[in-house]
Amino acid sequence: xxxxxxxxxxxCRLSGACGATHTDETVGSVSRHYLTAALPYPEVxxxxxxxxxxxxxxxxxxxxxxxxxxxNWYIIFMQEVGNPSPTWxxxxxxxxxxAAVLRxxxxxxxxxxxxxxxxxxxxxxxxxxxxxxxRQKNHQVIITRTRPNWAAEIxxxxxxxxxxxxxxxxxxxxxxxxxxxxxxxxxxVANRNKSPFEINAMLKSLQxxxxxxxxxxxxxxxDFNCPPEEMRDSAPVGVWWPRFKTQNKATFAIxxxxxxxxxxxxxxAVPGIDGDWALGLAASDHHLVEYIQTxxxxxxxx
Numbered sequence: 001x002x003x004x005x006x007x008x009x010x011x012c013r014l015s016g017a018c019g020a021t022h023t024d025e026t027v028g029s030v031s032r033h034y035l036t037a038a039l040p041y042p043e044v045x046x047x048x049x050x051x052x053x054x055x056x057x058x059x060x061x062x063x064x065x066x067x068x069x070x071x072n073w074y075i076i077f078m079q080e081v082g083n084p085s086p087t088w089x090x091x092x093x094x095x096x097x098x099a100a101v102l103r104x105x106x107x108x109x110x111x112x113x114x115x116x117x118x119x120x121x122x123x124x125x126x127x128x129x130x131x132x133x134x135r136q137k138n139h140q141v142i143i144t145r146t147r148p149n150w151a152a153e154i155x156x157x158x159x160x161x162x163x164x165x166x167x168x169x170x171x172x173x174x175x176x177x178x179x180x181x182x183x184x185x186x187x188x189v190a191n192r193n194k195s196p197f198e199i200n201a202m203l204k205s206l207q208x209x210x211x212x213x214x215x216x217x218x219x220x221x222x223d224f225n226c227p228p229e230e231m232r233d234s235a236p237v238g239v240w241w242p243r244f245k246t247q248n249k250a251t252f253a254i255x256x257x258x259x260x261x262x263x264x265x266x267x268x269a270v271p272g273i274d275g276d277w278a279l280g281l282a283a284s285d286h287h288l289v290e291y292i293q294t295x296x297x298x299x300x301x302x
Contacts, residue, residue, distance in 0.1 A: 054284035055082035077185035088114035109162035170297035196234035217263030238264025242277035
């Protein structure tokens with residue numbers, strides 16, 4: 001299964017499994033489902049968030065969203081975030097230049113590290129800001145609780161926009177052995193006919209990155225600008241998507257996960273692993289969504 005529609009009439013399949021408090025509400029024509037209380041056993045639940053913020057009052061919305069403020073997520077991928085926030089503490093990388101869009105550079109992307117401690121968090125979070133050079137807003141961030149020791153462009157510039165990845169460890173509570181994998185954030189070209197070609201073009205680069213990092217496979221999360229069924233049928237990959245639309249103009253999900261086929265078999269397509277999607281409150285022209293998995297591995301940032 002790749003996800004179910006979550007609405008006030010359909011109880012989330014994870015409600016009994018993960019032990020969290022689940023809330024449904026309808027705002028206009030959009031039904032939302034989110035978690036409002038902490039999970040009792042977060043170590044056996046993977047929670048990955050993605051949101052194309054389109055630079056719209058993004059940070060206030062993000063930290064206020066119950067999906068984020070319940071503190072149970074592992075990693076957040078965001079697209080179209082614009083400039084780094086002046087409230088962040090700069091850690092490494094070149095100091096942000098407000099006129100960066102005007103400068104000439106051969107760099108396809110520029111990586112910067114920051115920390116920031118939102119209200120209610122006991123420790124600062126770690127933020128990777130990936131500048132898509134010479135663009136005004138189409139930058140990305142990866143937010144984690146612990147600092148990623150490794151972060152790099154893993155798509156070898158085979159897509160229009162950078163594909164920044166970090167390394168994580170998947171550890172199953174009752175076997176098999178732990179596996180290190182690469183997980184990257186994407187924002188593919190806004191053309192449903194071209195975006196599958198970008199995935200196909202970067203497959204060798206993703207495999208090479210895995211070999212170089214001794215990783216067992218890869219996952220990509222973000223805005224694919226393509227119906228998931230078309231992505232699945234156009235590229236040799238596993239696809240896991242919400243059964244609700246994630247962007248206002250689309251009638252289908254375009255924000256989801258694409259997974260190395262081998263990893264897909266052990267991470268998702270396994271009896272007893274329960275994966276689903278929740279819809280957050282933060283919204284631009286896209287909606288914040290979260291992948292939630294129980295019965296599978298714990299995810300640790302390396």
